[in-house]
Structures are given as structure tokens and as C-alpha cells.
Amino acid sequence: MKRIIITAANGFLGDNLCTHFSKSYEVIALVRTLLPDKENITYVKWDGKTLGDWKSYFEDAHALINLAGRSVDCRYHEENKRLILQSRLESTKVLAEAIEGCKVKPTIWINSASATIYAHSLEKANSESNHIIGSGFSVDVCQKWEKAFFEFSHADVRQVALRTTIVLGRDGGAFPIMKKMVKLFLGGKQGNGNQMISWIHIDDFKKAVDHVLGHKDIKGVINIGSPNPVQNVAFMRELRSACKRAFGLPAPKWLLKFGARIIKTETELILKSRFIQPEKLIQTGFEFDYPTIDSAMSDLVK
DSSP: OOEEEEESTTSHHHHHHHHHHTTTSEEEEEESSOOOOBTTEEEEEOOSSSOOGGGGGGTTOSEEEEOOOOOSOSOOOHHHHHHHHHHHHHHHHHHHHHHHTOSSOOSEEEEEEEGGGBOOOSSSOBOSSSOOBOOSHHHHHHHHHHHHHHHOOOTTOEEEEEEEOEEEBTTBSSHHHHHHHHHTTOOSOBTTSOSEEOEEEHHHHHHHHHHHHHOTTOOEEEEESOSOOEEHHHHHHHHHHHTTOSOOOOBOHHHHHHHHHHTTOOTHHHHSOOOBOOHHHHHTTOOOSSOSHHHHHHHHOO
């Protein structure tokens, strides 16, 4: 079996990708805390910043999928800002060192990135070929992260950065929290509700990563999200409908700011308008199983 290496393999996205690819690949799951091995999944400990024995698995591997990076769901004080950036740069750098040390290098290196790199936009979607890069701390992290990734360059290694939107799944990420809020009748619009939400169903996310692996013409950055973003007010309405809740209390901006301090997060994660189009996915023939928010909600809320 061909070998795929996945970092941050015990997180929401990493765990889903490990399970998905274990059906047809040997998966080496790099984690900070070891887990029991599963069929076709071997968990290997690493610290995300220094070379170790784990580098031996890179020799003649088919692919590397790097998802490592400290969660951005926290308060943006100086120490957290440092750790968010440092964790992304250090892991990217040490993976590049591991690949450089290979006689037969992995065919493809897929690195996590974020659609947060784009500017707040209410009216115009950001595609890979036509977009505006934003400003501020989160955008700065995204730019430095991608720069560190693409500074490594080898003719035999195809590199793809996944500018991923919010991923909706039952078993992790933001969706279970959203669903709980809606069931408690707290699922009204957030802020003025006009901010765009670009999103993707977890099954389409896994399928999209598989699509990138299989299409050698996909290089550079790629947007990973549904072709049908919606306003926050519509997103919450569809979630309420799926949860069979007739109404939800709205959360004005002042209340979100107060609540963010209580739960130690940032309102940017809710209020920034993330509006993207997956141009490359569409151009290369990708077909979404859940292209619309109502189809995604119907599946996720059962």
C-alpha cells in the first residue's frame, strides 16, 4: 500500500482524514499524544518542531498532509499570537527538513492554510485568480505560513496549500457547538447577520483532499469550500430549520464581544465575512455531495 503521512492526526480534520485514507493507504499519523494503532493507521509521536525518528516514514511516501497549528479559538493576546504563528512556522519548517533528507521524496505535500487570508467581503467572492488579501493579525499569520511553505521547493514534490473555510461535521469543529446553541433557542443571527459564511461539509472536505491528490495539475493555493456561501442570517435559519426550532435569540455585536471574553475567544471568528469561491475545484471537475447549506444541514442534523 502507498503511504500517506498526516500531522495533527488526532484533531477533528486529521482524524477524519486518517479514517478516510486508511481504506486505501497505509497512514502514518503524527501526533503529540500517542493513540492505539488502528487498521492501516500507525500513530507516531512528534513535537512539531524538531526532527526525530518519525522522519524515516517520509522516505518514498506518497503524500504528506500537514494540518499542524495551534487552535485560533482563543483570545488574541501577545502570547497566544506568538504560539499561533510559531506552531505553524515551526511544523512547516521541520517537515521541509524531513523531506529534504529523503532520497525518494514524497510525491505531494499538502499544507493546511486558511480562507481567512482574504479580505472581509460582503459582495464579491474571493477566488484563487481574483481576490483581495486582507489585513490584521490573522491575515499576517496566513501569509507568513504560506510563505514558509512555498519557500521549500523541489521539482519532484508537488505543493498545494488548502485555503479552507469552516468545515461542518458532527464529531468536531464548530458545528456541534452551533447545534447546541440552536437547540437552546440561541440560534439567531450573529451581529447584523449580513456577513458571508463560506463552509464545506466534512465529507466534501475529505473528498476534496482526495481530489487534490489525484489531480496532478492542481498546484499552489486552492480554495476548499462549497460553491454556495450564505449570509450568517441564512446559515442560522437553515440550522434552526434542521433542528426544528422556530426561532432563535439574536446575538448583537456587543453581546458577542462580552461572550467572547467569557469563553476566551475572539468575535472575528464569527463576524468576519468569509466569502470565497472554489474556482480550482470546479475547473478540475470536482462534484460536491453537499453543495447547498440545506443539503448539508439535513445530513448533519439527524
